[in-house]
Amino acid sequence: MIKSVLFDLDGIIVDSEPLHFEAHRKALRQFGVDITIQDYMEFGVAKGDASLFEEASKKYGVEINRKKASELKKKLYKDIFCEKAVPREGVLDLIGNLSDRYALAITSSGAGDIVDFVIGKFGLENKFEAIISGDDVKKVKPYPDIYKKALNLLKLENANCIAIEDSESGLLAAKGADIKCIVVPCEFTRGQNFSTADYIFEGFREITDEFIDSL
Numbered sequence: 001m002i003k004s005v006l007f008d009l010d011g012i013i014v015d016s017e018p019l020h021f022e023a024h025r026k027a028l029r030q031f032g033v034d035i036t037i038q039d040y041m042e043f044g045v046a047k048g049d050a051s052l053f054e055e056a057s058k059k060y061g062v063e064i065n066r067k068k069a070s071e072l073k074k075k076l077y078k079d080i081f082c083e084k085a086v087p088r089e090g091v092l093d094l095i096g097n098l099s100d101r102y103a104l105a106i107t108s109s110g111a112g113d114i115v116d117f118v119i120g121k122f123g124l125e126n127k128f129e130a131i132i133s134g135d136d137v138k139k140v141k142p143y144p145d146i147y148k149k150a151l152n153l154l155k156l157e158n159a160n161c162i163a164i165e166d167s168e169s170g171l172l173a174a175k176g177a178d179i180k181c182i183v184v185p186c187e188f189t190r191g192q193n194f195s196t197a198d199y200i201f202e203g204f205r206e207i208t209d210e211f212i213d214s215l
């Protein structure tokens with residue numbers, strides 16, 4: 001019986017990967033690195049800033065001050081987000097519908113302050129019983145640490161939870177914690193390998209109360 005629905009943030013609540021890419025690219029240009037969309041899709045999507053900075057440094061042979069790069073990227077991202085971000089179609093209705101009946105949680109590899117910023121912008125502060133970010137674990141997705149942390153905070157077994165993810169990295173993290181996973185791909189992740197997903201949907205309107213009840 002499902003008692004909790006665990007939501008990824010980037011690519012699920014908001015199609016933010018293009019915004020993150022823009023912010024990363026602008027920030028890393030200050031260090032003499034001009035990443036490509038392929039760089040971001042391989043090293044950045046759902047893996048956190050540290051992964052992208054490390055891999056970009058290796059690939060381009062440039063020393064990147066990660067603290068300064070992270071601070072600059074966060075500032076740029078907030079500006080870009082306020083200008084361009086919109087929630088994915090149907091996701092806010094889904095959160096509203098499910099929050100009355102299930103314990104909801106955010107399970108994101110993103111930095112804690114950015115996660116809080118996004119949740120605040122959409123007025124979702126009171127919808128989630130637990131918020132887990134990349135700051136709360138040693139290893140972010142595709143490792144299962146974030147999901148194991150969620151289970152611990154919610155005091156639930158993995159069989160009582162289902163994750164909603166948009167990326168292969170997030171799917172691997174959920175399955176690594178032995179949690180069922182719904183994948184709703186976004187623009188940046190549509191071509192990834194979702195063969196181990198329990199369910200794949202094109203949009204959030206397909207995820208109904210009746211569907212969750214049937215699991």
